[in-house]
Each structure stands twice: as C-alpha cells, then as structure tokens.
Amino acid sequence: MPTPVTRWMKRALPHSLFGRSLLIIVMPLILVQVISTYVFYDRHWFTMTKRLAGGVAGDIGLVIDQRAALGNDQAWQRTFYTVQVDTELVVYFRKAEILPNRPEEDLFGSLDDIFRDALRERVRRPFQVDWPTTEERDITVHVQLADGVLNAVVPRQRLYSSTTYIFILWMVGSSLLLFAVAAGFMRNQVRPIRRLAQAADSFGKGRDLPDFHLSGATEVRRAGAAFIEMRERIRRHVQQRTDMLSGVSHDLRTPLTRMKLQLAMLGPSPEVDDLRTDVTEMERMIEGYLAFARGEGGETPVPTELKDLLDEVVATAGREGVPVDLEIREPIKLPLKPQAFRRAISNLVANAGKFGKRVWITATRRGDVVEILVDDDGPGIPAEQREEVFRPFFRLEGSRNPETGGVGLGLTIARDVFRGHGGDMTLDDSPRGGLRACVRLPA
Ligand SMILES: Nc1ncnc2c1ncn2[C@@H]1O[C@H](COP(=O)(O)OP(=O)(O)OP(=O)(O)O)[C@@H](O)[C@H]1O
Ligand SMILES: [Mg+2]
Structure with a gap:
C-alpha cells in the first residue's frame, strides 16, 4: 500500500540506475559532513574562539592594570608601544572622554557574545565593541576608565581562527573529489547495463545490434550471455517454423498439380466442378502459406x-x-x-x-x-x-x-x-x- 511519502519518494528520487547509485554514495557523504561540521562547531570552534577572546580580553585588562600601576604619562607612551609590539593591539587613550550611551546591539551572533563575556570577565569596566562592517577592518574596543576612554584596536586574526575555513575547505574539497571519482566509476558500471537494454530493445524491434559484446560486472555479463542465448533460441525457433511451413506448402504443391491434371481428364459433372473449386482453393491457401513463410525469412x-x-x-x-x-x-x-x-x-x-x-x-x-x-x-x-x-x-x-x-x-x-x-x-x-x-x- 503506497503511502503519500513513498509515492513522493518514488517521484522525487532519481529513476536511473546511475542517479540512484550516486545517491547511495552522496547521502552518507553529506550525512558525515553535516555531523562532523556540527561536532566541529560545537566543540572545536567554540573552545578555540573562547580561548582567543579570553586572550585578547586578558591583554586589554593587563594594559588597564598596568596604566593604573604606572601612574605617569611618559611611562604610558612607552607601555603603549611595547603593547603594540608584543600583543599586536594598538592602544591609545582619550582623556576626559565619556562613552556615549549606546544600546548593545546583537549583530554578530556567537563570536560577539563570547568576546563580550570574556571582556566582562577580565576588564570589569563599562565597554563597547565596534565590529567592522567590511572584512578587512579590525575590531575596536572602547573601555571607560575613571579619567577617559581607552581604545584598543584588535587585529582580526587575534579573534578568528583560520583553521575553521581550512577545515571546511578540505572537507568539501575532498568530498567533491571523492564524488567525482565515484561518479566516474559508477558510469562505467552502468554503461554495460544500458547497452544490454539497448540490445534487447533493438532485437525486439527486429533490428540487430552487431557490436553487442559482453562487458561489465559478472552479473551484467551473465544477463548479457543469457540474452544472447535467448536471441539465438528465438531465431532458431522462428527459422524452424518458417522452414517447416514452406517445406510442407512446397511439398503439397506437387500432388495438387497432379490432382488438377487428373480432374481435367475427368468429364464435366457437378461433383468434378466442386472438386475443382476445392483444389483451386487449396492451391491459393498454399500460396498464402508460402507468402507468410517468406515474410518471416531472414531479411535484415x-x-x-x-x-x-x-x-x-x-x-x-x-x-x-x-x-x-x-x-x-x-x-x-x-x-x-x-x-x-x-x-x-x-x-x-x-x-x-x-x-x-x-x-x-x-x-x-x-x-x-x-x-x-x-x-x-x-x-x-x-x-x-x-x-x-x-x-x-x-x-x-x-x-x-x-x-x-x-x-x-x-x-x-x-x-x-x-x-x-x-x-x-x-x-x-x-x-x-x-x-x-x-x-x-x-x-
Ligand atoms: N478494408 C476492408 N474493408 C472491409 N473488410 C475488410 C477490409 N480488409 C479486410 N477485411 C475483411 O477481413 C478479412 C480478412 O482480410 P485478409 O486480408 O486477412 O484476407 P483476404 O483479403 O480475404 O485474403 P488475402 O489473403 O488474399 O488478403 C477479409 O476477408 C474481409 O472480410
Ligand atoms: Mg487481403
């Protein structure tokens, strides 16, 4: 009993053997990819990003603590320079400034959340994060201190793990390669089956496929061999029938001709006339048989x-x-x-x-x-x-x-x-x- 689902599947899934076997290969491939991508994001990416964000937030926290410890402005300038060399963060300070009152926007999903959590934990002061709108630009963090605002420009690579893209690229790339190889192999497996179907089709139409030969997997070869044998049997059978039909018809002609001669020598009477009609009839039937037999002859x-x-x-x-x-x-x-x-x-x-x-x-x-x-x-x-x-x-x-x-x-x-x-x-x-x-x- 076909349910709507099975009916839909029958219609939607590929109908050719090639399409179906590719699907059998592709389905598990996609499933594996989905699962591994999920696991990757859930574990690896999350942990990595958390650590990176923690590192950046820790550096900013360290700069702030250092500033409080140093106290004078000259020492500050040197610190900024060292910070830039050692941590890749560009830090500068705007005196007497106050962070504008800006609602927190939630634009960048999980990375944004992770980074904010890390800042909250390590900086422990009011802050704002400017996410760049274009790909190349860096991220800017503004932190409100007692006497002004500290800005830290964070290069992207300190927050983003580039292995993410490389991992996905490898995964997609290698499966595409696998898919191409599988498609090539599959095509070679399906071709002999298609050729067998063609041969059977043209034999059914009374045409011959002279270049049909056995190829492909064992089962396909067996089917091909069985087909060739069947074709020969049918040909022999038809030939036998035709030969017999024309043989019988031909052999009957001679006695019929004799009968006609004998009838001609008999005198005219109603019985003889009837016999003559019957003999003529039989002759016509035999001619018909012969024509029928000829129609099946070995014409190509x-x-x-x-x-x-x-x-x-x-x-x-x-x-x-x-x-x-x-x-x-x-x-x-x-x-x-x-x-x-x-x-x-x-x-x-x-x-x-x-x-x-x-x-x-x-x-x-x-x-x-x-x-x-x-x-x-x-x-x-x-x-x-x-x-x-x-x-x-x-x-x-x-x-x-x-x-x-x-x-x-x-x-x-x-x-x-x-x-x-x-x-x-x-x-x-x-x-x-x-x-x-x-x-x-x-x-
Ligand atoms: N075009 C037609 N119009 C009307 N009846 C037809 C037509 N074609 C065939 N028939 C009928 O079908 C019968 C069988 O036709 P069929 O051609 O097999 O034999 P036939 O014409 O009688 O003999 P022959 O073997 O010489 O062709 C005919 O006897 C006739 O009754
Ligand atoms: Mg006719």
Missing part, C-alpha cells in the same frame, strides 16, 4: 526512406486499377525489411481497394512513433470482428466469394510483419467511411 532491416517505399506500393496498386492518395509531408527514414514491409502494406492497400473504391495513405511521425494510416470508403469491419480478421484464413463474407477472392492471410501476414519491426497494427473506423488500418512503428 536496412535504412529505408518510407516515402520511396510507399510510392512503389501506390504505383503498383495504380497499375492494378486501385486509385491511392498518398500523403507524407516529411522525409521519414526507418530501418525496414523492405520486401516484407512492402508486402504488408500492399496487403492493406489491396484489402482497401478490394472492399472500397478509393484508398488514402497517410504517414506521419509523432515523437518516436511513425504512424501509417490506410483508409478506404468501403463497408468497414464491425467492431466486434476487428480482432478475428487477424486470424489466419478468417474471412468475413462467409461464402467464398470469388469476386473478392482471397485466402484470409493478408491481415495475418501484415500484422506479423509490423510486429517483427517492433510495431503493431490496429483496425478502426475511417473518417472516409470505411476501414482504417493504423500501423505504428518505432522510429
């Missing part, structure tokens, strides 16, 4: 311009007195078994011409599907019989009407050929009034 697909092939079919039909309108706007090139495909389309056109007066062929490409429609203005086929007419030797009229005489293999062969190309065909109502045969092929 070649890239064919659909318009040229359809033009030929239309020309042939025209010679037999069937007017055909062909509409094909763009050039469509497809891998086709030309003979089988021409026969299949001709069967549809022949049906349309036999049952209707005019025939329309339309070919269009729709995305990765090529659609060929054969319409006529004949009586059509009732919806409930549109599946049955594909059965071998099934004919609608019931009677063996010599006028529309056929064996009932035309549609069977046609659909077989289209399926052999990885496509299919269906029957429908035509807007022209008769039947619409709709052929769909993978482009």
Whole structure:
C-alpha cells in the first residue's frame, strides 16, 4: 500500500540506475559532513574562539592594570608601544572622554557574545565593541576608565581562527573529489547495463545490434550471455517454423498439380466442378502459406526512406486499377525489411481497394512513433470482428466469394510483419467511411 511519502519518494528520487547509485554514495557523504561540521562547531570552534577572546580580553585588562600601576604619562607612551609590539593591539587613550550611551546591539551572533563575556570577565569596566562592517577592518574596543576612554584596536586574526575555513575547505574539497571519482566509476558500471537494454530493445524491434559484446560486472555479463542465448533460441525457433511451413506448402504443391491434371481428364459433372473449386482453393491457401513463410525469412532491416517505399506500393496498386492518395509531408527514414514491409502494406492497400473504391495513405511521425494510416470508403469491419480478421484464413463474407477472392492471410501476414519491426497494427473506423488500418512503428 503506497503511502503519500513513498509515492513522493518514488517521484522525487532519481529513476536511473546511475542517479540512484550516486545517491547511495552522496547521502552518507553529506550525512558525515553535516555531523562532523556540527561536532566541529560545537566543540572545536567554540573552545578555540573562547580561548582567543579570553586572550585578547586578558591583554586589554593587563594594559588597564598596568596604566593604573604606572601612574605617569611618559611611562604610558612607552607601555603603549611595547603593547603594540608584543600583543599586536594598538592602544591609545582619550582623556576626559565619556562613552556615549549606546544600546548593545546583537549583530554578530556567537563570536560577539563570547568576546563580550570574556571582556566582562577580565576588564570589569563599562565597554563597547565596534565590529567592522567590511572584512578587512579590525575590531575596536572602547573601555571607560575613571579619567577617559581607552581604545584598543584588535587585529582580526587575534579573534578568528583560520583553521575553521581550512577545515571546511578540505572537507568539501575532498568530498567533491571523492564524488567525482565515484561518479566516474559508477558510469562505467552502468554503461554495460544500458547497452544490454539497448540490445534487447533493438532485437525486439527486429533490428540487430552487431557490436553487442559482453562487458561489465559478472552479473551484467551473465544477463548479457543469457540474452544472447535467448536471441539465438528465438531465431532458431522462428527459422524452424518458417522452414517447416514452406517445406510442407512446397511439398503439397506437387500432388495438387497432379490432382488438377487428373480432374481435367475427368468429364464435366457437378461433383468434378466442386472438386475443382476445392483444389483451386487449396492451391491459393498454399500460396498464402508460402507468402507468410517468406515474410518471416531472414531479411535484415536496412535504412529505408518510407516515402520511396510507399510510392512503389501506390504505383503498383495504380497499375492494378486501385486509385491511392498518398500523403507524407516529411522525409521519414526507418530501418525496414523492405520486401516484407512492402508486402504488408500492399496487403492493406489491396484489402482497401478490394472492399472500397478509393484508398488514402497517410504517414506521419509523432515523437518516436511513425504512424501509417490506410483508409478506404468501403463497408468497414464491425467492431466486434476487428480482432478475428487477424486470424489466419478468417474471412468475413462467409461464402467464398470469388469476386473478392482471397485466402484470409493478408491481415495475418501484415500484422506479423509490423510486429517483427517492433510495431503493431490496429483496425478502426475511417473518417472516409470505411476501414482504417493504423500501423505504428518505432522510429
Ligand atoms: N478494408 C476492408 N474493408 C472491409 N473488410 C475488410 C477490409 N480488409 C479486410 N477485411 C475483411 O477481413 C478479412 C480478412 O482480410 P485478409 O486480408 O486477412 O484476407 P483476404 O483479403 O480475404 O485474403 P488475402 O489473403 O488474399 O488478403 C477479409 O476477408 C474481409 O472480410
Ligand atoms: Mg487481403
């Protein structure tokens, strides 16, 4: 039972094997980073900053205490100089000044808090801190003394620990590197699977992938080997069936011809006439079988311009007195078994011409599907019989009407050929009034 969460996950997570395996690598990587960053900030950064702030605050406190101990101004000047050399703090004193009354702003988050705490603890006098607004500038601390204000300019590096950035840089950098290496390896693992899928797909469409070879991990190789074996078995099976069909049909022709000769020598009588009709019928059926068997023969697909092939079919039909309108706007090139495909389309056109007066062929490409429609203005086929007419030797009229005489293999062969190309065909109502045969092929 899919819950909304699992449904969302199915939709949001990557669908390809490559994407999924990358996710499997990336998820723990990110988790580790988050955890270590958290631990780092919580422990290392906090402790470091506290110590640094304590050091600076202690230095300022020391200067203030020294001043109180020295008492005279000359000694002061020297002290300021020594302080600057030894602690990097620039200290100066503004006599008789009073700190302006300024509300404490809480701008800089935890570093600010830590520094203020340290100052409060070590300086023990009213103070104000000026945080620089730009990156390069230093921090200024103002401390209110009894006779004026002491300013201390603190260089940034005395408060900020630069290892923070280096740590994060290393972490992100190394995981990016790891990710790139993993992506490269993964791609190589997925490629053979993709190739196998392609090979299976083109075999299903009746095309061959001559450069398919076994590669990749053991399991993928096994699947590939199983696929090749299956492909051979199917080929052998089809070949066997075709050979048998054409063999039987061929062998039956000889006795049939003999029977026809013997019938010709018999005198005219109703029984002989019936026999003759039956023999003719059998002959036609055998011809049909042979045509069917040929349709499955070992023809290999070649890239064919659909318009040229359809033009030929239309020309042939025209010679037999069937007017055909062909509409094909763009050039469509497809891998086709030309003979089988021409026969299949001709069967549809022949049906349309036999049952209707005019025939329309339309070919269009729709995305990765090529659609060929054969319409006529004949009586059509009732919806409930549109599946049955594909059965071998099934004919609608019931009677063996010599006028529309056929064996009932035309549609069977046609659909077989289209399926052999990885496509299919269906029957429908035509807007022209008769039947619409709709052929769909993978482009
Ligand atoms: N365009 C069509 N309009 C109406 N009925 C059709 C049409 N095409 C086929 N049919 C019906 O479907 C049946 C089967 O067609 P199919 O092409 O398989 O055999 P056939 O035309 O009778 O013989 P053949 O083997 O010579 O083609 C036909 O006998 C006919 O009844
Ligand atoms: Mg037919």
